[in-house]
Amino acid sequence: SQEKIVFAIGGSSQSLQGQTALEFKRNLEEKLGDQVQVEYYDSGQLGDERQLIQRLRLGTVDLAAISSIMSSVAPEFALFDLPYLVESREHLKQIDDEIVMQDLADTAEKKGLKIISTWENGFRHITNNQRPITTPSDLNGLRIRTPQSDWRTRMFSAWGANPTPMAFSEVFVGLQTGVIDGQENPLSNIYGARLHEVQKYLSLSNHVYTPIWLTAGQGGWNQYSENIRTAISEAAIETQSWALTRGAELDQELISTMRDSGIEVNEVDRDAFIKASTSVYEAFAEQVEGGQALIDRAMELADQ
Amino acid sequence: MTLLIVIAALFALVLINVPIAVAIGVVGVVGVYINMGPEHLLNVPLTLFNGATNFPLIAIPLFIFAGALMNTSGISTRLINLVTAMVGFVRGGLAMVNVGVSMFFAEISGSAVADVAATGSVLIPEMKRKHYNHEFSAAITSSSASLAIIIPPSLSMIIYGAIAEVSIVQLFVAGIIPGIIGGIGLACFCYYYAVKYNLPREEAFSLGRLGHAFKEAAWALILPVIILGGIFGGFVTATEGAGIAVFAALIIGGLIYRELNLKILYRAVTEGVIQTAVVMLLVATSAVLGLFLTEMQLPQQLAQEITTITQDPLAVLALLNILLLLLGMFLHGAAAIILVVPIVMPLVTQVGIDPIHFGLILTLNLAIGQQTPPVASVLATACSIAKTDMWNTTKVNFPMIGVLLMVLLLVTYIPATSLYLVDLFY
Amino acid sequence: MIRIEQIRLITEKILEFFTVTLLLSLTLIVLLAVAFRTLGSSITWYDEVASIGLAWLSFYGANLAAIKRAHMGFPSFVSNAHPFIRIILFILSELIVVSFFIIMAYYGYQVLDVLAWDSLVSLPQVSLTFTQSVIPVSSVLFIICELLSLPGAWKKMKQGIDSDHEAIEEAIRLAEQGLKEQRL
Ligand code: NA
Ligand code: NA
Numbered sequence: 001s002q003e004k005i006v007f008a009i010g011g012s013s014q015s016l017q018g019q020t021a022l023e024f025k026r027n028l029e030e031k032l033g034d035q036v037q038v039e040y041y042d043s044g045q046l047g048d049e050r051q052l053i054q055r056l057r058l059g060t061v062d063l064a065a066i067s068s069i070m071s072s073v074a075p076e077f078a079l080f081d082l083p084y085l086v087e088s089r090e091h092l093k094q095i096d097d098e099i100v101m102q103d104l105a106d107t108a109e110k111k112g113l114k115i116i117s118t119w120e121n122g123f124r125h126i127t128n129n130q131r132p133i134t135t136p137s138d139l140n141g142l143r144i145r146t147p148q149s150d151w152r153t154r155m156f157s158a159w160g161a162n163p164t165p166m167a168f169s170e171v172f173v174g175l176q177t178g179v180i181d182g183q184e185n186p187l188s189n190i191y192g193a194r195l196h197e198v199q200k201y202l203s204l205s206n207h208v209y210t211p212i213w214l215t216a217g218q219g220g221w222n223q224y225s226e227n228i229r230t231a232i233s234e235a236a237i238e239t240q241s242w243a244l245t246r247g248a249e250l251d252q253e254l255i256s257t258m259r260d261s262g263i264e265v266n267e268v269d270r271d272a273f274i275k276a277s278t279s280v281y282e283a284f285a286e287q288v289e290g291g292q293a294l295i296d297r298a299m300e301l302a303d304q
Numbered sequence: 305m306t307l308l309i310v311i312a313a314l315f316a317l318v319l320i321n322v323p324i325a326v327a328i329g330v331v332g333v334v335g336v337y338i339n340m341g342p343e344h345l346l347n348v349p350l351t352l353f354n355g356a357t358n359f360p361l362i363a364i365p366l367f368i369f370a371g372a373l374m375n376t377s378g379i380s381t382r383l384i385n386l387v388t389a390m391v392g393f394v395r396g397g398l399a400m401v402n403v404g405v406s407m408f409f410a411e412i413s414g415s416a417v418a419d420v421a422a423t424g425s426v427l428i429p430e431m432k433r434k435h436y437n438h439e440f441s442a443a444i445t446s447s448s449a450s451l452a453i454i455i456p457p458s459l460s461m462i463i464y465g466a467i468a469e470v471s472i473v474q475l476f477v478a479g480i481i482p483g484i485i486g487g488i489g490l491a492c493f494c495y496y497y498a499v500k501y502n503l504p505r506e507e508a509f510s511l512g513r514l515g516h517a518f519k520e521a522a523w524a525l526i527l528p529v530i531i532l533g534g535i536f537g538g539f540v541t542a543t544e545g546a547g548i549a550v551f552a553a554l555i556i557g558g559l560i561y562r563e564l565n566l567k568i569l570y571r572a573v574t575e576g577v578i579q580t581a582v583v584m585l586l587v588a589t590s591a592v593l594g595l596f597l598t599e600m601q602l603p604q605q606l607a608q609e610i611t612t613i614t615q616d617p618l619a620v621l622a623l624l625n626i627l628l629l630l631l632g633m634f635l636h637g638a639a640a641i642i643l644v645v646p647i648v649m650p651l652v653t654q655v656g657i658d659p660i661h662f663g664l665i666l667t668l669n670l671a672i673g674q675q676t677p678p679v680a681s682v683l684a685t686a687c688s689i690a691k692t693d694m695w696n697t698t699k700v701n702f703p704m705i706g707v708l709l710m711v712l713l714l715v716t717y718i719p720a721t722s723l724y725l726v727d728l729f730y
Numbered sequence: 731m732i733r734i735e736q737i738r739l740i741t742e743k744i745l746e747f748f749t750v751t752l753l754l755s756l757t758l759i760v761l762l763a764v765a766f767r768t769l770g771s772s773i774t775w776y777d778e779v780a781s782i783g784l785a786w787l788s789f790y791g792a793n794l795a796a797i798k799r800a801h802m803g804f805p806s807f808v809s810n811a812h813p814f815i816r817i818i819l820f821i822l823s824e825l826i827v828v829s830f831f832i833i834m835a836y837y838g839y840q841v842l843d844v845l846a847w848d849s850l851v852s853l854p855q856v857s858l859t860f861t862q863s864v865i866p867v868s869s870v871l872f873i874i875c876e877l878l879s880l881p882g883a884w885k886k887m888k889q890g891i892d893s894d895h896e897a898i899e900e901a902i903r904l905a906e907q908g909l910k911e912q913r914l
Contacts, residue, residue: 178538581791
């Protein structure tokens with residue numbers, strides 16, 4: 001009989017996440033042919049990521065792409081909320097093999113979630129209307145919209161900004177009227193929401209790399225036949241390399257597109273930001289069990 | 305087919321007087337159970353909860369709270385006096401005052417019924433005393449009150465913005481020109497009617513009286529300035545603008561006018577809680593129905609079926625207008641938005657209609673829906689104050705519905721009517 | 731009969747007080763958030779907590795609306811029906827409402843287990859079990875409120891009173907009363 005796989009993401013179809021999800025769907029269907037029917041939903045039609053996690057556990061969604069909210073499931077995932085931990089996509093691949101698929105996947109499993117593969121939402125950058133950001137002191141007093149995330153707000157506070165939560169649907173107008181001065185997101189989100197049209201400066205801060213995890217509910221995962229599990233895993237891994245390549249391409253494309261549309265683009269002083277981030281690392285080491293060890297291992301992988 | 309069954313089931317439940325919110329929830333739950341199986345019912349409470357945790361909708365209780373404060377602190381009465389001093393000297397002045405007050409008021413309390421009750425109970429008896437036709441008095445009160453939902457701030461727009469995930473501030477801006485056109489249209493009709501039936505003027509225009517009324521109402525006038533200034537000036541978001549309104553109304557009513565009666569206020573706030581909850585339960589249960597409809601892919605199917613017939617946005621808008629006008633006859637405003645938006649939104653985006661543009665069209669349709677019996681709560685309230693028959697009043701109301709329809713056509717087919725200011729600013 | 735009416739009144743007053751407090755707190759949170767943001771140190775848990783506050787206000791407010799029979803409906807068909815049919819439809823409609831909330835209460839309770847693993851994003855010490863408890867609790871309360879207001883609704887149904895019409899009369903009465911008190 002034909003098996004039905006319900007696969008959902010929170011992002012829009014045009015976002016990198018949406019493009020990646022479609023690529024995965026294609027790969028999976030190619031592998032399994034008529035054996036399965038993949039029912040795919042994007043744009044949060046089945047709920048935001050918080051709801052998707054809940055539905056994975058209930059077994060009413062089979063596969064979902066989950067990003068930074070994972071740290072509210074298992075605090076270890078906040079590793080990716082440490083500024084400047086991930087240096088490049090190659091480094092990310094190392095961290096993924098050595099830490100995510102080993103340690104983090106284990107902790108998620110204890111919370112009922114099976115991590116299948118790591119895809120990308122992208123490196124995050126800062127835009128604002130006041131001035132180009134090169135050092136943390138340039139952020140001083142700026143109201144920067146951040147998503148609901150304990151670690152992200154801590155990071156921006158540490159740099160002297162005033163991190164401000166706001167519903168994403170109000171961000172465009174908020175930036176325009178000046179309720180907020182700036183925001184931080186991966187380039188594809190910035191471009192997708194046309195935020196560059198209402199912002200003067202795009203500072204390529206690369207402050208955080210946001211992965212997105214293809215995740216299944218542990219219960220549902222165990223019920224699949226060996227054959228289907230393998231197919232899903234293989235399709236997901238093929239999609240990972242596609243996503244990393246596409247992510248890098250997209251970054252180049254979008255920087256030039258947005259520059260052409262008039263936003264001023266600049267690089268940041270990476271070392272100054274790293275220096276200003278020590279308190280975030282200390283907090284992570286203190287609050288997360290085995291945190292320091294995780295940091296050390298991740299940093300070591302950068303040199304390999 | 306499934307969509308027809310859903311509609312029939314909803315209709316049947318509502319007809320036997322199951323509360324609309326519960327009826328929507330029941331259809332959702334039964335749909336989930338039959339099509340997806342009992343284990344999927346676990347999604348229902350999650351969806352119900354998430355449906356209600358919609359941040360922009362916090363504006364609903366806040367605006368209602370602000371409206372209650374205004375109504376109980378003498379701000380409303382002062383506004384009426386001011387508008388009378390401004391336009392009362394024209395022939396048929398009271399009718400114009402009615403239009404003017406509604407534009408100022410612009411559905412502040414969140415319940416169109418409560419607003420009509422507030423303005424109507426002052427103006428309708430006054431109009432009767434001045435020998436205005438009773439049906440006309442009810443009709444103009446009712447139509448101008450409906451016009452108010454397209455003038456910012458507007459709760460209908462807040463609900464639409466929150467559900468369709470578009471900017472509420474942009475919707476507000478889009479409502480300004482259509483609102484003014486509608487107001488002028490109604491005022492022109494009043495003047496025509498006044499000349500034809502030789503209706504009286506109020507007292508002659510007096511600069512002194514205007515000055516006095518202006519002074520009295522100055523603080524009340526500052527209120528919209530604070531709210532809209534706060535929003536457009538980048539001090540607060542649209543949602544927080546409602547919070548500022550509460551704060552300002554408290555200060556003005558409590559410290560400056562000193563007319564806050566705590567007992568009345570408590571009652572008004574309780575009333576506000578109920579109005580909020582009534583709308584929000586609808587929002588929450590509609591999310592449950594949405595869960596079922598999405599998994600059945602119904603909105604997408606509908607979009608697909610209609611786009612095989614026509615891809616022309618203008619034709620699709622015509623279809624949507626007919627649907628909305630029909631729905632407006634039978635559904636209360638908020639219920640119509642909450643129910644319709646998730647179903648037609650895929651269609652709207654697929655043929656490339658600007659969601660802000662569609663929001664204005666939807667809101668205008670609902671304004672008209674409040675004037676069309678059998679379900680026409682605003683009209684019914686005005687009739688009840690004027691003690692007139694709803695059907696006879698509707699006959700007099702036709703030209704005014706005509707004005708609203710004209711604005712609807714303008715907004716629909718000349719998108720710049722609503723979008724010009726939006727494009728200018730954003 | 732008199733006792734039920736007393737319990738109904740007390741329940742109504744408690745719900746009123748609780749929801750008005752929720753509304754005031756919500757207002758305060760929004761105002762504080764604006765103030766703190768302007769002063770340069772935004773409250774980071776603001777939108778998450780405020781959204782949950784709204785959900786609580788909505789569901790407990792819905793209980794208040796239920797006990798006052800104020801939910802949006804379409805009463806004119808039933809109130810114009812033949813008295814016998816009216817009774818049948820009334821009972822049917824009450825049964826549907828109560829069944830719906832029994833289902834909500836049951837599944838709402840079941841789902842709390844799944845949520846025990848999660849907490850708020852901005853305030854990790856607050857568990858979702860706590861925030862989402864509003865669904866089963868308010869569902870049970872809804873049934874209680876529906877039952878407590880049943881005798882009054884039954885009486886009105888027998889007399890064929892249209893509740894929409896009644897609500898309009900009430901709004902006008904309140905407006906006129908407010909007007910009189912202002913003029914005094
Ligand atoms: Na308005
Ligand atoms: Na109607």
